[in-house]
Amino acid sequence: MINKLRAVFPGLIEYHPEKQPDIDAYRWFTTDKNEIVGIPEKELSEKDLLLLGAFLQPYHFHQAPMNQQELAWTELLFRGTQPDLLSEIKGETYRFIYFHLSEADTEPASFREAIASFYPEFVPIVWISANQGIIVEQGREPDDGEISYGQITDLLMSDFYMKVHLFIGPSFSDLAQARKHFQKGAEWFETIRKYNKGSVVSFIDAVPYLFLSQSSVRNKEIVSAVFQDTLEEKELLATIQTFLECNSNATMAAKKLYMHRNSLQYRVDKFIEKTGIDVKQFKGALTVYLALMINQIR
The missing domain is CATH 1.10.10.2840 (PucR C-terminal helix-turn-helix domain)
Incomplete structure (x- = not known):
């Protein structure tokens, strides 16, 4: 898709966190594979924006400055490249906690502070759009204590006056497949929100809905998970x-x-x-x- 878009918009670039592009000079989007691309504002007409909006999701750089872990996860999940920093968690389990906020004007630093109060260790937060993203839990052991996701949604709703939905993804250990797992989980979250309006949905809760809504090929992926x-x-x-x-x-x-x-x-x-x-x-x-x-x- 990116090559086809570049044929129409020659100035299109893919976002790489380490290159620090001029954010304001581009209109940003995410593709169906969660790749972040930017198109120069000067190359876009109102008609172009309407057409692009039909198959791309607008992306807003609405986030607090990322630390090294968050940069590494962004590289892995959006570009498919595995930074050396993440090699340290090889063999450990990880899972993605997907969140969807009803409002897009949340202050990222305040959001991060609220999430951090529930974890004894630092957890990376990667934003997908202005109101969606993931919390990355990595290397958590059973004796680390349970996280009360219901309390997280209650706090966020009371502090930020908005509805919050969480999807607790399954645990994985194969870091090489993290991007695939991330993309699949994002698809599942979109499907689940159509059927289950609860503020917190676990993977186990979601599976019956996913089976009912997916093709046989998708069912194979769910069975594997x-x-x-x-x-x-x-x-x-x-x-x-x-x-x-x-x-x-x-x-x-x-x-x-x-x-x-x-x-x-x-x-x-x-x-x-x-x-x-x-x-x-x-x-x-x-x-x-x-x-x-x-x-x-x-």
Whole structure:
């Protein structure tokens, strides 16, 4: 798309944080692949702006100065290049917390201060537009304490007098695929907001809506995100399916599978640990069972 646009607008540039272009000399947009591009104001007519607005999203540099971590994540997610700084988190888990604000005039520094009060460590914030962006959680351990996302939305709504929606994306560890995961999560967030008006939606909550709204190709991507590294562990998935079909009754499932109850419980706990989805709870069980059904027919 960028090459086609450049053929019409020769002055088009791609945004690179380290180059510090003259922001005010360009009109900025994001493409369907979340690439930030700028077109010189002098090359644009009102008609051009109307046409571009039909397939590009306007981008506003409405953000506080970025530190090195935020610059690194911006490079990775918008350009696909992995800075050396992010190599330090290789092997650690990370996930994106997508946010959507009902107003576009939020002061970024105040927003960052509000978010920081909920985390014991620094969390990078990357803005996608004037009212959308992500919080990057990286390397968090179970004993780091749970983040109350409901309290985050309550605080933001009371302090900034606007509606806030959060999508808690799934956890990943493959940094090389971070850009793909980021783009896919942004698509999912757009879909979810059409169906679920809650202020906080987790990936587990979202999966049923995503299955109902996506094509078979997209369903494959959702299934992969649900099962993570267990996707090829057929025996483990078969055990989980039997467990769910026995209404999560471990004793009944163990008898059906001719195995010791402790062995079945070990497999269930292993699945929960690997995917982060608690199949002993209703929403987790529903999400995984739907994914199992889709996985069988794809």
